[in-house]
Amino acid sequence: MTSLAQIPAGGEPAESPEALLVAAVLRRDRKATAEFVSCCSDWIYPVVRRGLMPRTDMVEDVMQEILLSAWRNLASFRREAGLRSWILGIARHKIEDYYRKRIRQAEVQEDDATAGDLAPSLQFDTPLDGTVDEDRVQRTLARLPEAYGLALTWRYRDGKSLRDMAELTGKTEKAIERLLARARESFKKRWNDEQS
Amino acid sequence: MSNPEEERELDRLLAGTPEEMGARAPSSLKARLYSALVKEQQSSGPLASLDETVASGFGICVFEKLVQIAPLGESAKSRFFCRVCHARVLGEAFDNAPIYWPHCPYVAFKG
Numbered sequence: 001m002t003s004l005a006q007i008p009a010g011g012e013p014a015e016s017p018e019a020l021l022v023a024a025v026l027r028r029d030r031k032a033t034a035e036f037v038s039c040c041s042d043w044i045y046p047v048v049r050r051g052l053m054p055r056t057d058m059v060e061d062v063m064q065e066i067l068l069s070a071w072r073n074l075a076s077f078r079r080e081a082g083l084r085s086w087i088l089g090i091a092r093h094k095i096e097d098y099y100r101k102r103i104r105q106a107e108v109q110e111d112d113a114t115a116g117d118l119a120p121s122l123q124f125d126t127p128l129d130g131t132v133d134e135d136r137v138q139r140t141l142a143r144l145p146e147a148y149g150l151a152l153t154w155r156y157r158d159g160k161s162l163r164d165m166a167e168l169t170g171k172t173e174k175a176i177e178r179l180l181a182r183a184r185e186s187f188k189k190r191w192n193d194e195q196s
Numbered sequence: 197m198s199n200p201e202e203e204r205e206l207d208r209l210l211a212g213t214p215e216e217m218g219a220r221a222p223s224s225l226k227a228r229l230y231s232a233l234v235k236e237q238q239s240s241g242p243l244a245s246l247d248e249t250v251a252s253g254f255g256i257c258v259f260e261k262l263v264q265i266a267p268l269g270e271s272a273k274s275r276f277f278c279r280v281c282h283a284r285v286l287g288e289a290f291d292n293a294p295i296y297w298p299h300c301p302y303v304a305f306k307g
Contacts, residue, residue, distance in 0.1 A: 024244075024252055027244045027248070028237045028238075028241060028242070028243045028244050029243070029244040029248065029249050029252060029254070030234060030243050030244070030249060030276065030278075030301070031249055031252075031254035031255070031256070031299075031301065032252070032254065033230065033233060033234060033237065034230055034301030034304060034305075036233075037226055037229050037230040037233055038226055038230075038301075038304065038305060038307075041221035041225065041226045041229060042220045042221050044221075045219060045220065045221035045225075046219045049219070059225075060225060060228065060229075063221075063225070063229060064228075064229055064232050067229055067232075067233050068232070068233065068236050071233055071236060071237065132208065132209055137209050137210065152206065152210060153210060155206075156203075156206045156207050156209075156210035156211065157210040157211055184202065184206065187206070188202075
């Protein structure tokens with residue numbers, strides 16, 4: 001964005017580099033658009049990647065959705081908010097959309113599942129020594145049906161309540177509880193399988 | 197319903213997902229996102245012409261310069277020339293692609 005700071009302001013009041021960038025992108029200036037993509041990508045990439053882990057193959061699709069949505073709504077951008085906060089807000093919203101859609105789709109999978117197939121309660125074999133094997137957690141999550149991994153992540157990493165999850169997915173709290181119960185069983189089985 | 201011990205264990209295991217804050221987007225990803233965004237911009241109107249881009253203080257690459265000085269109409273100068281450039285293809289396919297033109301966005305993405 002530094003190059004924009006060099007644009008002479010003429011007789012008009014000085015604009016911030018960020019405001020100039022937004023105005024140039026709205027004029028469909030290809031070079032300004034490149035700067036916009038570059039800085040916005042760096043801001044949202046870690047957030048999207050973390051939000052979708054371990055499904056990193058979806059990062060590009062979600063980032064593209066975020067940037068296209070930002071372009072379509074750029075005219076309504078209010079500079080007081082700051083471009084970074086604004087685009088990060090869109091990113092969080094899109095990530096939540098992703099969770100919502102995938103967990104909503106899980107209804108079919110749940111209904112298809114054989115009734116009463118919950119595994120007997122398993123214990124985690126790993127001692128509570130205070131350290132977490134991140135790679136193993138991600139490997140285990142990656143081996144779960146996607147909706148299970150997302151439900152666990154939403155609940156235990158992001159601290160979403162059952163009520164919030166139910167409201168956001170249009171499901172009942174009971175249905176979310178059932179989904180989480182299956183997800184926990186599935187996680188534990190795979191976690192312990194790897195150990196044995 | 198889960199038992200509290202199980203809840204605590206899941207909290208502990210999943211809360212630790214690394215933040216990765218500060219990680220920069222790979223250049224090939226930026227390149228593909230840029231191409232997609234410009235395509236979207238073109239669907240609702242022409243790009244700003246190269247003359248406008250230069251007047252705004254931006255640099256243009258050697259190929260764009262050739263188009264800019266050519267006796268062509270404004271509409272011809274509003275096309276997305278990167279679409280037919282090898283730098284785009286390489287930039288989209290590889291991080292740290294072997295492209296070095298000054299003022300090329302696909303080169304700039306390499307940071």
